[in-house]
Amino acid sequence: MKSWRVAPWILWGVILFLGAVPVLAGEQAKGVVKLYTSWPMQGAMIPEGTAMKRAVDLAVEHAGSMVAGYRIEVVNLDDASPVTGSWDGTVEAENAQKAIADADAMVYIATYNSGAAKVSMPITNKAGMAQVTVANTYPGLTKPRNAPGEPGIYRPTGQVNYFRAHPSDDIQGAAAAKLAECLGFKRVFILDDRQLYGKGIADVFAKTAKELGLQVVGHEGVESVDIDFRALLTKVRAVNPNLVYGGFVIDSGGPQVIQQMKALGLFDAGVKFMGPDGLFSPALVEQATPAAVNNNVYVTFAGLPSDQLPTEVGKRFYADYKAKYKEEPIGWAMYAYQATIVTVDAMKRAGAKDRARILDALRQTKNFEGITGRFSFDENGDTDRTDMGGFQVKDSKFQFVGLISKDKCP
Known part of the structure; x- marks a missing residue:
C-alpha cells in the first residue's frame, strides 16, 4: 500500500482556506439586522420562556437566517425580576430602551405578559419600532377597553406599531x-x-x-x-x-x-x-x-393543539420543532413562531434595513399563511382570525x- 505525504505548506493552505469560508460567506451579507425578544426566563416561566425562545430561533432558521440581504441575529432579553421571578415593569422598560437604542434592531418581539406590554409599547411607539407580541391577549392594548384613553395611551405618536397574530x-x-x-x-x-x-x-x-x-x-x-x-x-x-x-x-x-x-x-x-x-x-x-x-x-x-395544526406552515413548525428539540412545543411556542415568521415576511417585503419601511410592511400584512390558516392585520394591529x-x-x-x-x- 502506497503512503502519501503532503507538504506542510499545502496543509496550511487548506486550513487557511477552510477558515476563510465563513468570513467570505458573512461578507456576502450587507450587514446584520437584529430581532430583540423580551419575556420572563426565570422561575415558573422557564419552560414556557425556553419554548418561545426556541420557536423564534426555529423561525429564523427556516428563513435561512437571512432577510433582504442581511443576516438575522436574535437578542434574547429577560424581563423578569431576579427577586420575584415574574415580569417586572422596570426591567421591561430597560429592555425596550436597549432595543430602540441599537441601530441594528428592527423589531421588538415582545412581550409575554400584557402588563409588560403596557410598559414597552409607548417606548417602541415613540421610536417608530414595530413591536410584535408572542402572547399578549388583553384587548385594551389595541382597542378601547377598561382604562381611560385605551389604546391611545400606548400610542403616544398616534400611529399603530404593535401587532398580535393571535386572538385577544x-x-x-x-x-x-x-x-x-x-x-x-x-x-x-x-x-x-x-x-x-x-x-x-x-x-x-x-x-x-x-x-x-x-x-x-x-x-x-x-x-x-x-x-x-x-x-x-x-x-x-x-x-x-x-x-x-x-x-x-x-x-x-x-x-x-x-x-x-x-x-x-x-x-x-x-x-x-x-x-x-x-x-x-x-x-x-x-x-x-x-x-x-x-x-x-x-x-x-387560541387555536388547535400543535400536533393538529392544519397548514403546511403549522405542520412544518411542529415536525421541525419536535425533531430539533426532542420534545413537544408547549404553550405559546407556536405563536412565538408565528410572530417571528410574519415579522421576517414584513422585513422581506420592506427590502431594506429600515424600521419605518418594516413597520409599514407589517401594517400591510394581508392573507399571510400562518400556523392555523391565513390571516391579516386589521387597522388596530390585531389578527382577523378568531380560532379558540x-x-x-x-x-x-x-x-x-x-x-x-x-x-x-x-
Whole structure:
C-alpha cells in the first residue's frame, strides 16, 4: 500500500482556506439586522420562556437566517425580576430602551405578559419600532377597553406599531363562558389576579356568562404574592358553585388555587376549575400536581393543539420543532413562531434595513399563511382570525375538547 505525504505548506493552505469560508460567506451579507425578544426566563416561566425562545430561533432558521440581504441575529432579553421571578415593569422598560437604542434592531418581539406590554409599547411607539407580541391577549392594548384613553395611551405618536397574530381576550373570555355553558355548569365563582391580563379576561368571562344565563355567585381579586387561598376558597365553597373560573397565569397563583381546591375537597364535591391560556403549560400540571388537575381542570387556548395544526406552515413548525428539540412545543411556542415568521415576511417585503419601511410592511400584512390558516392585520394591529380551543387536563396532558366560540359548543 502506497503512503502519501503532503507538504506542510499545502496543509496550511487548506486550513487557511477552510477558515476563510465563513468570513467570505458573512461578507456576502450587507450587514446584520437584529430581532430583540423580551419575556420572563426565570422561575415558573422557564419552560414556557425556553419554548418561545426556541420557536423564534426555529423561525429564523427556516428563513435561512437571512432577510433582504442581511443576516438575522436574535437578542434574547429577560424581563423578569431576579427577586420575584415574574415580569417586572422596570426591567421591561430597560429592555425596550436597549432595543430602540441599537441601530441594528428592527423589531421588538415582545412581550409575554400584557402588563409588560403596557410598559414597552409607548417606548417602541415613540421610536417608530414595530413591536410584535408572542402572547399578549388583553384587548385594551389595541382597542378601547377598561382604562381611560385605551389604546391611545400606548400610542403616544398616534400611529399603530404593535401587532398580535393571535386572538385577544374579548374573544377568549366569551368563548370560555360558552364552553362553561356547554359543559353544563350553572353557578360560577370567578377569581382573578388583579393584573391586566387576569382581571381583563375574568371580566369578559363574567359579562358573557351572565348574558348566557349562568349565575355568577361571586367575583374576588387576589394578590399574586399570596400563597394561602384557603380562607377565600372556604368562602367560595360556602356559596356552592359548580365551577371556579380563574383569571391567572402560571406565576400569579393559578397552580396554588387549584392545589388548595383539591386539599379543601372542592373537587371531591363536584366543583371544577377553568382558566385561560396563561395556564396552558405543563408547568400547571407540575406545580398544581397531577392529582389535583386531572379531570378537574379546563383551559382555553387560541387555536388547535400543535400536533393538529392544519397548514403546511403549522405542520412544518411542529415536525421541525419536535425533531430539533426532542420534545413537544408547549404553550405559546407556536405563536412565538408565528410572530417571528410574519415579522421576517414584513422585513422581506420592506427590502431594506429600515424600521419605518418594516413597520409599514407589517401594517400591510394581508392573507399571510400562518400556523392555523391565513390571516391579516386589521387597522388596530390585531389578527382577523378568531380560532379558540377548549382543553381538559387528563392523564396529566391537555386533551383537546374542540373548537369553541361565543356562539359555538365544541
